[in-house]
Amino acid sequence: MKTKFGKDxxxxxxxxxxxxxxxxxxxxLFVYNAEDKDAVAKRVQHCAKLIGDEAMSYAMALxxxxxxxxxxxxxxxxxxxxxxxxxxLN
Numbered sequence: 001m002k003t004k005f006g007k008d009x010x011x012x013x014x015x016x017x018x019x020x021x022x023x024x025x026x027x028x029l030f031v032y033n034a035e036d037k038d039a040v041a042k043r044v045q046h047c048a049k050l051i052g053d054e055a056m057s058y059a060m061a062l063x064x065x066x067x068x069x070x071x072x073x074x075x076x077x078x079x080x081x082x083x084x085x086x087x088x089l090n
Contacts, residue, residue: 019058023051027059 016022027047034040048056072078 018055019061021055024055024059024062027051027056028062031059032063 027050030047031040031043034043044056044060047059051059
């Protein structure tokens with residue numbers, strides 16, 4: 001699968017779900033490693049032009065995933081599930 005970044009690092013031996021292509025992961029890393037908020041905005045715009053809005057939304061979703069996990073773990077539903085899970089294991 002040749003990407004817009006040019007190289008097929010898997011030599012065609014792997015297929016990727018559309019939300020986890022190398023382009024999306026590389027875009028997320030490129031944005032993540034920006035020096036400041038202005039650089040983040042520029043990098044997001046640049047990557048969106050390269051890979052498109054849908055793919056860029058997947059890259060941004062990767063970046064907010066840890067925060068979403070924290071929020072989920074603070075929810076009542078998660079706490080109830082955790083209690084039930086722990087009861088079943090004991």
